[in-house]
Amino acid sequence: MALLELKNVSTFYGNIHALKSISISVEEGEIVTLIGANGAGKTTTLMSICGITPVRSGEILLKGQNITKVSPNKIVQMGVSQVPEGRRIFPQLTVSENLDMGAFLRRDKEGIKRDMEEVFSIFPRLAERRNQLGGTLSGGEQQMLAISRALMANPHLLLLDEPSLGLAPLIVQSIFEIIQRINKERKTTILLVEQNANMALKIASKGYVLQNGVIxxxxxxxxxLENEEVRKAYLGL
Known part of the structure; x- marks a missing residue:
């Protein structure tokens, strides 16, 4: 049984048909990537999984359970956590306070403390800045904080929306290495939306190409990576 399945999911924004009967499967322990041009429907897919953008038809299954009509907070409690495009940290809160917000729905104090120390071991730069306001961090550090905040919810499934957006190449390389580390060391399944298709496909086991709301x-x-159409359209080759 797949950890996550989308079965013929259609999503609308008003009269705009954003997702057109898409089907996606993510097995436990995988990194799966969703690539496509701007406006293809990648972010909408993640928002639909999270329950933020209502699904008009089709089903979303988490461990075989239908979560299509489940509220976003319940979906988080069920083990799904998202790192949104543009990071969206809380700029007026410290690094530690941002991490506390990620664990807002949890009640296991010892587990929260343990996970925070684990996050700081993955991102030692954040440990050095734990009392610094989030808004004063660099773009790369804010992306690290956004990922860390999502991990504080202790997810089984991590949804990453454009984690390399606006970052310098060296930072991008570091972020992708950390994504692989999270997948291997924490056994966290990852669905990765990414415009840097080359990097995404190199770390993923499986990929979907989304175009105008269609897989x-x-x-x-x-x-x-070897497909000529993909190489021309998304890899710049």
Missing amino acids: KMADTAAHL
Whole structure:
């Protein structure tokens, strides 16, 4: 049984048909990437999974349970956490306070303390800045904080929306290495939305190509990297 399944999901913004009967499967322990141009529907897919953007038709299953009509806070409690595009940290809160917000729905104080120390071991730069306001961090540090905040919810499934957006190449490399580390060390399943298709496909096991709200291609990441159409459209080759 897949950890996450989207079955013929359609989502609308008013009269705009944003997702058109898309089907996606994410197995436990995988990194799966969703690539496509701006406006393809990638963020809408993540928002639909989280319950923020209502699904008009189709089903979203988490561990076989239908979560299509479940509220966003319940979905978080069920083990799904999102790192939104643009980071969206709380700029007037310290690093530690941002992390506390990520654990808002949890009640296991010892687990929260343990996870915060684990986050600081993954991101030692944040440990050094734990009392610094989030808004004074660099772009790369804010992305690290956004990922860390999501991890504080102790998710089974982590949804990442454009984690490399606006970052310098060296920072991008570091972020992708950390994504792999989270997947391997924490055993966290990851659905990655990313415009840097080359980097995303290199760390993923499977990929989907989304175009105008339709899944145009689905294959192993290795095969998509070699696909001529993908190489021309998304890899700049």
